[in-house]
Amino acid sequence: MELNQVIDILNAKVVAGNASNFSVEKGFCSDLMSDVLTVDTDKMLLITGMSNLQTIRTSEMADIHCIALVRNKKATIEMKGLAMELGITLIETSFSMYRAVGELYASGLQPVY
Amino acid sequence: MINLKYTIEGGNFTNAGFASSQVKKTLKQLNVSTKLIKNVVVALYEAEVNIVAHANKGEIDVSISPEEVKMILTDQGKGIKDIDQAMTVGYSTASQKVRAMGFGAGMGLPNIKKNVDLLTIESNVGIGTTLTMIKKLI
Structure with missing residues (x-):
């Protein structure tokens, strides 16, 4: 799924990085960073309500290039800076995690397992 | 052989x-495969966060040779009372502050073990813990 489509579905806005020519194949949602670190999947969208610097660091280690922050969580300036430095695209949506995941699944974004 | 050394401050989640x-x-500069890099850094990151979450301070020593990455993490802190229990998925002594950062779910040590070829843990209660991890590159 093209990232621009994800942004449309979630009524999200890009707050760091680039959304064009960027696609994701699978989605995974968790607020637990250790959970995220157990997943071994490429081209994955991380959907999370955990908004702090470790969300970006976890994504760096797990080779995740796009994070959707749900529940109207806002990325800090430090998070945006680190995401830009690491080439991670950060989007924000006011949707709850349940709604965000439901809409993406219904639109064809596959689960990791 | 490349040697890297870092000092870790307990409680400082900004730099974790x-x-x-x-x-x-x-490792990227050395053209190590993406899969192996992920194994190494996921294990190292979990262990680094453990120092920040549980210890007063610590040191990370990483030696990279063409054959393997050896990581030794030594911390000064409360230590681990029961290592077998600490290796159990879901067991954690993490504080509320650590849990609020998205960690402390009792998955760190099992996840480290999954990602490296060798993991040894030595710990003295009230003194500290040393983790030795080896990931083979060939």
Whole structure:
């Protein structure tokens, strides 16, 4: 799924990085960073309500290039800076995690397992 | 052989992951495969976060040879009372502050074990813990 489509579905806005020519194949949602670190999947969208610097660091280690922050969580300036430095695209949506995941699944974004 | 050394400050979640990030950059420059880099840095990052979450301070020593990455993490802190229990998925003694950062779910040590070829843990209660991890590159 093209990232621009994800942004449309979630009524999200890009707050760091680039959304064009960027696609994701699978989605995974968790607020637990250790959970995220157990997943071994490429081209994955991380959907999370955990908004702090470790969300970006976890994504760096797990080779995740796009994070959707749900529940109207806002990325800090430090998070945006680190995401830009690491080439991670950060989007924000006011949707709850349940709604965000439901809409993406219904639109064809596959689960990791 | 490349040797990297980092000092880790207990409780400082702002800098947590910096050492792992630097190691990732170095492994990329050495053209190590993406899969192996991920194994190394996921294990190292979990262990680095453990120092920040549980210890007063610590040191990370990483030696990279063509054959393997050896990581020794030594901390000064409360230590681990029961290592077998600490290795159990879901067991954690993490504080509320650590849990609020998205960690402390009792998955760190099992996840480290899954990602490396060798993991040894030595700990003395009230003194500290030393983790030795080896990931083979060939």
